[in-house]
Amino acid sequence: MDSSSALLVGDLTGVAVFAASGGSAAVGKRLDLFGVVFVGFVAALGGGILRDLVINQVPPLAFADWRYPLTAVLASLAVFWLHPHLDRLRRTVLGLDAAGLGLFTVTSTLKAFDAGVPAVGACLLGMLTGIGGGLVRDLLLNEIPVVLRREIYAVASLLGAIVVAVLVGLGWGSVLTFTGAALLVFVVRITALYRHWSAPRPRLGGGASAESG
Structure with missing residues (x-):
């Protein structure tokens, strides 16, 4: 598999x-089929639309490549029909x-590099794309976005983007190493x-100290 196919x-x-993820959260809010999808x-x-607009890929892949919307719709439908078998929706x-x-x-960090975005900008764009999906999902469901809570979220994404940038800079980029970077963010x-x-x-107030992890 070449790099472009692996990226796709x-x-x-x-x-x-x-x-x-979005479909599961919508099921948890008891939305109907259309709402879940x-x-x-x-x-x-x-997040991908934001990324494509920033790197001047117009129209964004979400509208230009039928595989993107089809994948999103099928995954959402699968969650709608299979949710009774998903133990503990929140954990899912x-x-x-x-x-x-x-x-x-x-x-997204790799696509930013391919578009000629410098390392710092590529890392920021990778992070923004990574957190974008969860941000939109939470706003639609009237939840405080995960990225705005005190949990480690955007920091994990930024760490992964920096690892990708280092791998690219050292010439160590491969499907295996980039998969490792994605796994690092997950872990x-x-x-x-x-x-x-x-x-x-x-x-x-009251001299309470800030909490940190």
């Missing part, structure tokens, strides 16, 4: 995973979200959830 597979896998669709493709959403975060961070995110790692919070 990774991107579509990220779309499917984020669509499933809509939330899954927007969660899966929102968090796991899928972490996987999508890792995949989108890596593929950091899941570990932060289970060990309750968090970013510092502001000091509030």
Whole structure:
């Protein structure tokens, strides 16, 4: 598999995973079939649309390549029909979200490099694309976006993007190493959830100290 094919597979896998995450969250809110598909669709493709507009890939792949919207719709439908078999929807959403975060961070950072974006900008764009799907999903479902809570989320994405940039700079880029970068984001995110790692919070009245993870 050449690099462009691997990038496409990774991107579509990220779309499917984020669509499933959005669909699962929508099922948890008891939305109807259209609502589940809509939330899954927007969660899966929102970050990628932002990325494509920034790197001047117009129209964005979400509209130019039929495989992207089809993947998002099918993944959302699968969650709608299979959700009775998904044990503990919240845990499913968090796991899928972490996987999508890792995949989108890596593929979007690589696409930014391919478009000639410098390393710092590529890392920021990779992070923004990675967190975009979860941000849109939470806003649609009237939840405080995960990225704005004290949990480690955007930091995990940025770490993965930096690892990708280092790999590219050292000439060590391969499907295996980039897969490792995506896995790193996933592991950091899941570990932060289970060990309750968090970013510092502001000091509030009475001399209470900021919490940190």
